[in-house]
Amino acid sequence: MKRLSKDRLWAIAVLTPSILLIGIFVYYFIGRTVYVSLTDWGNDPAQALALNPIIRWVGLQNYSELFTGFLQGRFRQELVNTLFFTLFFILGCLGVGLGLALILDRNPRGEGLWRTIFLFPMSLSFIVTGTIWRWMLQPQGGVNQAPTLLGGQPSTFGWLSSNDSALKFDWNNLPLITAAVVGAVLIVVAVRAAREGQRTRTLVAAACAALLIGWAIFVGPNVKLLAAPELHGFNFAMIGIIIAAVWQMSGYTMALYLAGLRGIPEELREAAKVDGARDAQMYRFVIFPLLSPITLSAMIILGHISLKIFDLVYAMAGPDNVAASVPALNMYLTSFRQNQFALGAAIGTILLILVAFVIVPYLANQFKGEEGHA
Amino acid sequence: MIKTPIKKALLIAAALATTTSALAAGKLEIFSWWAGDEGPALEALIKLYKQKYPNVAVDNATVTGGAGTNARAVLKTRMLGGTPPDSFQVHAGQELIGTWVVAGRMEDLSSLFKSEGWSKVFPADVIKLISSKGGIWSVPVNVHRSNVMWYNPAKLKAWGVTVPKTWPEFISTCATLKKKGVAAPLVVGENWTQQHLWENVMIGTLGAQGWENLWAGKTKFTDPKVVGAFTTFGKVMDCANKDASGLSWQQASDRIVSGQSAFNIMGDWAAGYFTTTKKLEPGKGFGWATAPGTSKTFVMLADSFGLPKGAKDRAEAINWLKLLGSREGQDTFNPLKGSIAARTDSDLSKYNTYSRSAATDWKNSKIVGSMAHGAVAPESFTSAFGAVIDQFVATKNSAGAAAAAQALAVRSGFGK
Numbered sequence: 001m002k003r004l005s006k007d008r009l010w011a012i013a014v015l016t017p018s019i020l021l022i023g024i025f026v027y028y029f030i031g032r033t034v035y036v037s038l039t040d041w042g043n044d045p046a047q048a049l050a051l052n053p054i055i056r057w058v059g060l061q062n063y064s065e066l067f068t069g070f071l072q073g074r075f076r077q078e079l080v081n082t083l084f085f086t087l088f089f090i091l092g093c094l095g096v097g098l099g100l101a102l103i104l105d106r107n108p109r110g111e112g113l114w115r116t117i118f119l120f121p122m123s124l125s126f127i128v129t130g131t132i133w134r135w136m137l138q139p140q141g142g143v144n145q146a147p148t149l150l151g152g153q154p155s156t157f158g159w160l161s162s163n164d165s166a167l168k169f170d171w172n173n174l175p176l177i178t179a180a181v182v183g184a185v186l187i188v189v190a191v192r193a194a195r196e197g198q199r200t201r202t203l204v205a206a207a208c209a210a211l212l213i214g215w216a217i218f219v220g221p222n223v224k225l226l227a228a229p230e231l232h233g234f235n236f237a238m239i240g241i242i243i244a245a246v247w248q249m250s251g252y253t254m255a256l257y258l259a260g261l262r263g264i265p266e267e268l269r270e271a272a273k274v275d276g277a278r279d280a281q282m283y284r285f286v287i288f289p290l291l292s293p294i295t296l297s298a299m300i301i302l303g304h305i306s307l308k309i310f311d312l313v314y315a316m317a318g319p320d321n322v323a324a325s326v327p328a329l330n331m332y333l334t335s336f337r338q339n340q341f342a343l344g345a346a347i348g349t350i351l352l353i354l355v356a357f358v359i360v361p362y363l364a365n366q367f368k369g370e371e372g373h374a
Numbered sequence: 375m376i377k378t379p380i381k382k383a384l385l386i387a388a389a390l391a392t393t394t395s396a397l398a399a400g401k402l403e404i405f406s407w408w409a410g411d412e413g414p415a416l417e418a419l420i421k422l423y424k425q426k427y428p429n430v431a432v433d434n435a436t437v438t439g440g441a442g443t444n445a446r447a448v449l450k451t452r453m454l455g456g457t458p459p460d461s462f463q464v465h466a467g468q469e470l471i472g473t474w475v476v477a478g479r480m481e482d483l484s485s486l487f488k489s490e491g492w493s494k495v496f497p498a499d500v501i502k503l504i505s506s507k508g509g510i511w512s513v514p515v516n517v518h519r520s521n522v523m524w525y526n527p528a529k530l531k532a533w534g535v536t537v538p539k540t541w542p543e544f545i546s547t548c549a550t551l552k553k554k555g556v557a558a559p560l561v562v563g564e565n566w567t568q569q570h571l572w573e574n575v576m577i578g579t580l581g582a583q584g585w586e587n588l589w590a591g592k593t594k595f596t597d598p599k600v601v602g603a604f605t606t607f608g609k610v611m612d613c614a615n616k617d618a619s620g621l622s623w624q625q626a627s628d629r630i631v632s633g634q635s636a637f638n639i640m641g642d643w644a645a646g647y648f649t650t651t652k653k654l655e656p657g658k659g660f661g662w663a664t665a666p667g668t669s670k671t672f673v674m675l676a677d678s679f680g681l682p683k684g685a686k687d688r689a690e691a692i693n694w695l696k697l698l699g700s701r702e703g704q705d706t707f708n709p710l711k712g713s714i715a716a717r718t719d720s721d722l723s724k725y726n727t728y729s730r731s732a733a734t735d736w737k738n739s740k741i742v743g744s745m746a747h748g749a750v751a752p753e754s755f756t757s758a759f760g761a762v763i764d765q766f767v768a769t770k771n772s773a774g775a776a777a778a779a780q781a782l783a784v785r786s787g788f789g790k
Binding site for chain 1: 443447450453454472473474477478479564565566618619620752753754757761763764767768777778781782785787
């Protein structure tokens, strides 16, 4: 056994408190939340806030309530909202951020000032951003009044209050859609594996895909999650929130991309020019591939922000606006206004799982990289 | 630095003396959300308390935020953490009963009501609202009326319409006004004002008794009559402005003043807004009537104070509650707050024109509680009901909304 040197002892002594604290305040609480989500704490108002509440184990009942319960249509709409919000928010931030970074990379005059201006929104908290944008997007004033400056009629778009939506689908078809999408992905995996000549992988992927698609064709259409059809789609009320969120965070992606662009050695560009690459070709074949790790980390960071977003929505659309609500907001209302702690914990757990989907592959990738270097 | 033992001893003695005197004087912590316009009214009450009990140090712990949502969150933290305030503000009725009384966290105040003779001075309907399981749980300080329809008298004259008396009449008046080019005859604001409108349509359609049956679990929300009232509510919402969710109740009231809309259903705090902030003369700048179909009904909400179990300064808190329920206390507080006294024997000379008319109705009408303001439904119902209304306004699906409300009622433990 290695002898404990003074250095090691010191290191252990210094690290122990934070390991203990993280163990209690992060991991124990995660465990506790998951446990609560499997009980009925708060489903009976008389027990919710009692001194010694009687809490019973109910298994996955809260989860099935959320996904198929009659009263929880709001939660399902919120999941769909989160999906669209994440998509448009990440695309918006990456697009705007990359565009700004490319412009600034050409060293325009007053570059430092522009950089500060674009990065500035990030220094505000989401609650401030939300309040300001709510003023600008309110139905009677702000952006809708802009056409009157040119003598036009005020616009009537309900930035935050619209009830119209696009891309609607019936929640009952969710298993079907999921099976079809996963099946399609598996087919792609199988084809790739076949090209690379990996036989077992090809067979496994193809078999799974066949199973899923068979299920989607023969069983899927008969599965009824809900008694009545329930349509969910991309609500136009989310547009205002997406704009505000992109405004807030695109400066950050700009900074990331700018750092990446500056990190590309001048020699590479020169070499590309010597080889006769035009500007467009240089970006397409030299610069963008080198920026892809930055895109990945930006997507991770923006992705988890968008999944847990709460304050921006609370400030802009208000707590009761179902059309523009998100699961984190529902979790707050459910646990702390309706005192349904178990149901709230279940929403929290679902959020944790969603965030884990984003973070875990990233962390795995990171650790792999570090081991490679060590 | 003090070096000599005598000086040290003196200092310790002095320190001890101050602490003991502080202990003897007593303390009282009052928890409320009365901070803005309502602050002076609370201050006046505290001043009165200090006159009576000069040795008590009053700690006025207000948590700002409209309608008390922030305050309720802080209260929850403190109650669960085992440090309840000595007495806290809560909307009278189910907001307290459905949350804290069922959890066994409040003291029964029946004996206080008996010893102070309050059973005789508070209307029986009110006592019924604040009682459950054989106990009386809070002392109502003030009363607001929520079934009031506000209008602009000059504009109504110009348009040639009269104030509608029932909801069907309201809908036909609305059609007339629309023909005359009024885009939104009714103005509503954000979600809770729509819930407020919903309950007025319900009471105006089902009647006071039907409304009470709903919350007693005797009538289901899926009853055809209730579904029909939902449909009426849908038609009423068709008369309303499309940008509702972006407006506060004050901004909605402004549209009555400007003549952009004809009617607004809001509680009587709007009277204070019209007279104090907008400097309008009651009856000229703005007019009022009971909401359609509710002429002999007084839909009430009240602020009240209760006594949590384990309050540190119980004796002082009881004195505070006694003051709140007294005629003197109520007549000090209410003229400043713009509400009326919950007692029926208050000194009306201290109140303004609107309040006097409300106080007369208070004595002569059937009193029922408001849902939107926490009197008849527990928090677990009201806070989820906002989403039901929101969905209904979007889809106008009466049967669906009624079924959702019924499911909520079952979950909250009063619908069977």
